[in-house]
Amino acid sequence: MYINCKGQLVxxxxxxxxxxxxxxxxxxxDGGKRKTKREFLLHAEKMLKEGATFIDVGAYSSRPGATDIPEGEELQRILPVVKSLLEEFPDILLSIDTFRSKVAEECVAAGAAMVNDISAGNLDSKMMETIGRLQVPYIIMHMRGxxxxxxxxxxxxxxxxDLLKYFxxxxxxxxxxxxxxLIVDPGFGFSKNIAQxxxxxSQLxxxxxxxxxxxxxxxxxSLIYKTFNTTPEEALNGTTVLNTISLLKGANILRVHDVKEAMECVKLVGRLRN
Incomplete structure (x- = not known):
């Protein structure tokens, strides 16, 4: 099962x-934790050293109830970071977390390798046409509204x-x-409550x-930290547990804040299967 990222088969x-x-x-x-070019570069370098194959860059917060920002502001945030990352790490495989076709197009033109769209084209009618023209891998997520x-x-x-029909x-x-x-993302936390x-x-x-x-x-x-009545900062152990379950149920990519711990899940599950 391969995807083509800038001529590299992954x-x-x-x-x-x-x-x-x-x-x-x-x-x-992690909103606001890093603000300068140097901080973004250092964090990307850390994740790459820890084993990340892809770095997913996002400039639009999609947390529930997040403030909507204009397309121009999203571009102003993301393009300089994309260009800096590619200048510092020419072989990096950047994923662009956006639902806007113009943001996707400009970032791919700058050297990004794939697009991660939380709306699967529902929030921009030009997105799929754009991805088809750009010929980059496209992550489609399930979300309503x-x-x-x-x-x-x-x-x-x-x-x-419903998800199977949607996809x-x-x-x-x-x-x-x-x-x-194409890559499918079931959209944990998007248009779904904790029980869902x-x-x-359980049926991944x-x-x-x-x-x-x-x-x-x-x-x-939140399905992790609300279960324990804690905070996102205290949810790493729960994340590791659910990442392991995801792998056992066939997940091909783990999208994470903590790369080292996720790589450990991948290696241990790999040993189990072998």
Whole structure:
């Protein structure tokens, strides 16, 4: 199971880790922790040394109820960081966390390798057409509404069945636009309450019926820390547990804040399977 990133074939039959680089002031866990070019570069270097295959750069906070920002502001935040990362680490495989086609296009033109869209094209009608033209891997996530409204849009007859239908439709749309490399993300924490998140995780292996790589993004999310009545800062151990479960259920990519610990999950599960 391969994806083509800038001419490099990445084998996802061995799970990979995607490190999160938030350049937003208001993300739920690490918003505002890093503000300067040097801080972003140092954190990216740390994640690469710890084993990250991809670095996912985002300039728009998608936490529930986050403030909407204009496209121009998102570009002003993200482009200088993308250019700096590629200048410092020419071989880095950057994923761009955006639902806006213009942001995706400008970042790919600067050298980014893939696009991670929380809306799977629902929030920008030009996104799939753009990805098809750019010919980069495209991560499609399940979400209802927007980050501002999704919290209340969590009524489902059958959650996993609804997701499979959603992705089947989105995959067909993407193929119609000539998109070759697709990755599905079930969207833990997006338009789903805590019980639904655990239900989805318990049935994660069913997404393999789509015959595409699966990305699991559970890092320090509320289903972990609210279960223990703690905080995101105290959710690393729970993240490691749920990352391990994700791998056992077939996840191909772990999107995480803590790369070292996620790589340990990948290595241990790999030993178990071998």
């Amino acid at each position: 084998d996802l039959s061995t799970p990979k880790v995607m490190g999160i680089l938030n350049i937003t002031p208001d993300s739920f866990y 927007t980050p501002q409204t999704m919290k209340d849009l969590n009524e489902y007859e059958d959650l996993t069945e 089947s439709k989105k995959i067909a749309e993407a193929r119609d636009q000539g998109i070759n490399d 998140n655990f239900e989805l995780l 292996e069913l997404l393999k019926n789509l015959e595409l790589p699966v990305l699991s993004a559970l890092s320090r999310k």
